[in-house]
Amino acid sequence: MVKVAVVDYGVGNLHSIKKAMELFGARVEVTREPKALEESDAMVLPGVGAFSSALSEMPRETVVKEILAGKPTLGICLGMQLLFEQSEEGSGPGLGLLRGRIEKLPAGVKVPHIGWNTVEIRRNHPIVDGIPSGAYMYFVHSYHAVTEDDEIVVATSEYGVRFPSVVVSKNVIGTQFHPEKSGQHGLRLLENFISLLK
Secondary structure (H helix, E strand, O other): OOEEEEEOOOOOOHHHHHHHHHOOOOEEEEEOOHHHHHHOOEEEEOOOOOHHHHHHHOOHHHHHHHHHOOOOEEEEOHHHHOOEEEEOOOOOOOOOOEEEEEEEOOOOOOOOEEEEEEEEEOOOOHHHOOOOOOEEEEEEEOEEEEEOOHHHEEEEEEOOOEEEEEEEEOOEEEEOOOHHHOHHHHHHHHHHHHHHHO
8 A cells, every 4th residue: 555644834724635645545654753754655835824834834944855866746736846956935945856946827817817728738648637627626735836947847726816726747747726626627636646656
């Protein structure tokens, strides 16, 4: 059975991602213990929360070491943003595993962006198998990624600005939306992630 560690860094919504991944046969543990992270087959960096406070609560050295060693990692919403080099939301650097920065959504749109929005698939990848371009996913965010490497962008969405909604770089996958709250298409993405581990 695949062992997935959901990294606990003081953000909410850990129960729903755990429950959703267990649907597909994964054994899921919510933890911040370095030993448990090291022994897992994959890590999930969950969403909801603030950039700087999440980083300060994270077992950062272990997370970075495991990702650099090739451990499959899924960053969701804030979890995806933490993977980048820096954010307008926080003062310190991000994890720096993806090149680029996190910027506030533009003036003129209601912030935070809460609700359903379409995801346009830009290139094929197993993480989006079975998900049609234009599928609706559920978003809750005030900031978005600006990537330096366009090659990592698998899908985009638009809300005042076009932004990456799925990114993939080697063993790292990020979604700006919450797949665990996104109905059948979101669950399909989580199923695809578990399938990649098997």
